[in-house]
Amino acid sequence: MSLKALSFLAVLITGALLIYGTLDMPPWGDPNAPAALHVSPRYIEKTVEETATPNAVTSVVADYRGYDTMGETTVIFTAGIACIFLLRRDEDDY
Amino acid sequence: MITKYEDVIVKTMTRLLIPFIQIYGLYVIAHGHESPGGGFQGGVILGASFILLAVVYGMDEVKKRLPEKLMIAFVAIGVFIYAGTGALCLLFGGNFLDYSKLPFPVAIAERRALGILSVETGVGITVMAVMVAIMLALSSKSKRTRGEFK
Numbered sequence: 001m002s003l004k005a006l007s008f009l010a011v012l013i014t015g016a017l018l019i020y021g022t023l024d025m026p027p028w029g030d031p032n033a034p035a036a037l038h039v040s041p042r043y044i045e046k047t048v049e050e051t052a053t054p055n056a057v058t059s060v061v062a063d064y065r066g067y068d069t070m071g072e073t074t075v076i077f078t079a080g081i082a083c084i085f086l087l088r089r090d091e092d093d094y
Numbered sequence: 095m096i097t098k099y100e101d102v103i104v105k106t107m108t109r110l111l112i113p114f115i116q117i118y119g120l121y122v123i124a125h126g127h128e129s130p131g132g133g134f135q136g137g138v139i140l141g142a143s144f145i146l147l148a149v150v151y152g153m154d155e156v157k158k159r160l161p162e163k164l165m166i167a168f169v170a171i172g173v174f175i176y177a178g179t180g181a182l183c184l185l186f187g188g189n190f191l192d193y194s195k196l197p198f199p200v201a202i203a204e205r206r207a208l209g210i211l212s213v214e215t216g217v218g219i220t221v222m223a224v225m226v227a228i229m230l231a232l233s234s235k236s237k238r239t240r241g242e243f244k
Contacts, residue, residue, distance in 0.1 A: 048203075049203065050203055050206065051203055051206040051207055051210065052127075052201075052203040052204045052206065052207040053127045053206075053207050053210060054127065054128050055126065055127055055128055055129065055130070057130070058126045058127055058132055058210060058214075059206075059210065061132065062126075062132070062133075062209075062210040062213050062214055063191075063193065063206055063209070063210050066180070066191040066213065067180075067190070067191055069176075069213070069217070070173075070176050070177060070180065070191070070213075072134075073133075073172065073173055073176050073216065073217050073220055074173060076220055076221055076224050077169055077170065077172070077173045077220055077224070079224065079228075080169045080220075080223070080224030080227050080228060081169065083224075083227065083228045083231050083232075084166060084169075084227055084228075084231050086231075087228075087231040087232055087234070088230070088231040088234050089234045089235055090234075
């Protein structure tokens with residue numbers, strides 16, 4: 001079997017396994033999904049009381065999940081620095 | 095290198111629009127608590143205003159207003175503000191990024207709102223600087239790539 005067919009087979013099996021895995025997940029927007037039962041109501045009910053921020057998206061992104069957003073900012077930082085190092089050319093470079 | 099664009103309509107419209115674009119970018123960052131928006135979105139709007147300036151007035155005009163070294167420093171300063179806010183919370187006896195321990199003379203909930211504003215400002219600075227930095231890096235050319243080097 002050629003390498004191409006082998007890699008196609010690997011992709012096919014991995015994809016089938018991933019699709020099989022999603023069958024166990026709750027349907028999209030299901031109000032009885034575990035995440036919708038206590039996590040979301042907790043944020044929606046307490047966000048003004050705890051953070052004085054009416055926009056729950058902002059309070060989740062920057063406060064409750066602030067560590068995650070710091071990682072995102074670091075990703076942007078790394079991408080920018082990598083672009084500067086790889087692409088930037090000085091006038092006198094040769 | 096992006097060169098000047100010689101058209102009086104385009105140049106005048108750009109000169110009129112850029113202050114409003116930048117004010118709107120600052121508004122999106124500062125008003126993220128009440129409406130959709132925040133550091134990422136506002137930073138992109140601010141960066142776009144500099145890119146518009148570069149496309150119409152040339153790269154040198156941007157470099158005159160925002161020196162290249164300062165802008166690369168801004169890329170790091172934004173992340174530093176974010177992580178520094180978190181470290182400040184550690185210093186005042188809380189967990190990392192626990193804004194309620196920040197020493198602002200307001201109620202606990204408002205301290206957390208101010209902490210959010212602080213980190214969003216950091217995100218905005220980084221995103222703006224990265225946008226301009228990537229465009230600057232893409233448009234930079236050496237003598238060899240311009241064919242002047244023998």
